[in-house]
Amino acid sequence: MPALPYDEAGKYVAAAYTVFVALILLYVLIMVARISRIEQDLAELADVVDAQPNARTEDPTPDKVTS
């Protein structure tokens, strides 16, 4: 087949690169949702720790997770 003109080929090229970007974006959005859930869990855990009587002396939350 002969090469497509720019205006015709441009649509296909734009579509292909859009698919690539959309896939990455979709993945990032899924990961953002998961991280928000983890944050929520961490907030609940912090409440549990605060509710314990010796919460001030023993903090079981490692720094790595909270930072």
Add this chain to the structure above:
Amino acid sequence: MYGKGLRPLAAATAVTITVLLAMVFFWTPNDADQGFIQKIFYIHVPLAIVALCGFVFGGILGIQYLRTRDPKWDLRSYVAIHLSLMFALGVLVTGSIWAKGSWGHWWVWDEPMLVSFLIVFLLYACYQPLRFSIEQPETQARYAAVFAIVAGAFVPINFAAVRMAQSYVHPRTLGTTTGGMPGEMMLTFLVGLVGVALLYLTLWKFELATKQIRFRVKAMRRKLGAADTAPTRRTGAPELS
């Protein structure tokens, strides 16, 4: 552990992908035969190569799991395979778009390269249902590792079989008898390959880091005796204790 070095890796990925896009649209010449539509090549082929290598990588991690029985290898293999599946989906869609523009059809069934890639994709699409069908985590991990190894071995065999096939309908750009691509095109392609490989590695490490944090939070919850708010449900994803 998995989050270590993630930031520089993500930065390197972003820079490489940006450079790739600049090279594709502002520097690399149009293909003499296909014209502007050939630009799809610089994303389609690296995605395909990285997806196939990712499947093999998942198989190697599966071997590690069977050798050590350490669930972390199962988790690594699982993430590698599901990321590769996502990349493979990208290959099928971008390939179909290219085929429509070049050949006038979204799909050509008598073209070995396309059909063999679809077979690999469908094979790996069974990975998640396989995991989900097995309830006991240890058995699930073992069966998944065996699947990953067997399917991972099938990938290079399948690729070699296609290369040996007689049809030359699919554009061959690497290792052709006429000498392959000119310098600018080859360099852009290599940048694309590095960029997509870095993207794969970044996403793999990122997902592993996220999962590890989730497992830590779960462990802390158990330690503190807090009630698990999330309902216990069957899952195909590996769980670390």
